Amino acid sequence: MNADSSNNRTLRRLDDFAEAGLLPPGADAAKLGEVARQFSLALSPELAKRIGGSPCSDPVALQFVPDVRELTVDFRELADPIGDDFHSPLKGIVHRYPDRVLLKPTHSCAVYCRFCFRREKVGPGEETLRDPELDAAIAYIEARPAIWEVILTGGDPLVLPPPRLAAMIRRLAAIPHVEVIRIHSRVPVVTPERITPELLQALRCHKAVWCVVHVNAVAEIGPAAVSSLAAMVDAGIPLLSQSVLLKGVNDSAAALEALFRRLCGLRIKPYYLHHPDLVRGTSHFRVSLEQGQEIMRQLRGDLSGIAQPTYILDIPGGAGKVPCGPAYLRPLADGSWEVEDPSGKTHHYPG
């Protein structure tokens, strides 16, 4: 393997990570092998280029380089952390809220995040919905007029070949009650070369197509991602972002402020900051709710409102997503309120 080709292919095997100098010296090969056996590996060339510091502390490396700590399972961690299975009436569909469904056309991604909330399903086999399964999923949506929005997720829908994506978008857009098609993807940042004119054409339809880009650290966003994101906005696709709060990656007000300012500068509205889910083998990434609330409190006031995401907890077991603070209002016994301002001072508000 010469240096050129190794710069241009996705790292998928432990040997690839070792050759790229990303595994710590003296790493336990047997344990890392077990990690790789349990959970898929992939790091795109674009993101490998974005790793600047030591793999043990670099915010990009930490998200993708396998770690023996993934074998440590906390008893509170779950195989189905947000209860997808409970709300899945048929293959490829998760229907938890009346007005919107998830449609998961593939379990494949461009990269495999070590903290992935669907890591038990995403990766292994890289399964894609077969034609009859996709037909059944679309028939399910067609038969339910309450479904206003279809959320394409997975896996990563933007790894599908553009013709296949175009056909799917066309069929969804043709359903009269579907007004919004939302795509959740990491592709524009991690494999920006996939955002081709053909792919943008595939997303073009007479319904609103929104895209929520998954990005956790400002260091992930290189020049190629900047161009691809601009091409998407220029193609008329409103962009939102979602990030996961992760220890060592972005668990400080300064790291998140830098990320959210950068995103707004790229015409991307920070949408959700997810509290980390109780995923198997991810306790080394976990931050407490108190820490997350404290970070959000620091951001409020110092950071423009358009750069503020909602801090979100997905309740384990499938009960749904809720904003998780911090709270600024406390009810008083007489029906009035105590309100905290961004500097921490309290005020009284009449009932």
Ligand SMILES: *Cc1c(COP(=O)(O)O)cnc(C)c1O
């Ligand atoms: C997260 C999620 C959604 C989308 O929720 P929003 O709050 O609208 O972003 C929809 N359905 C399911 C099953 C989800 O897990």
Ligand code: SF4
């Ligand atoms: S891109 Fe999303 S679905 Fe894919 S591995 Fe990362 S977190 Fe999981």
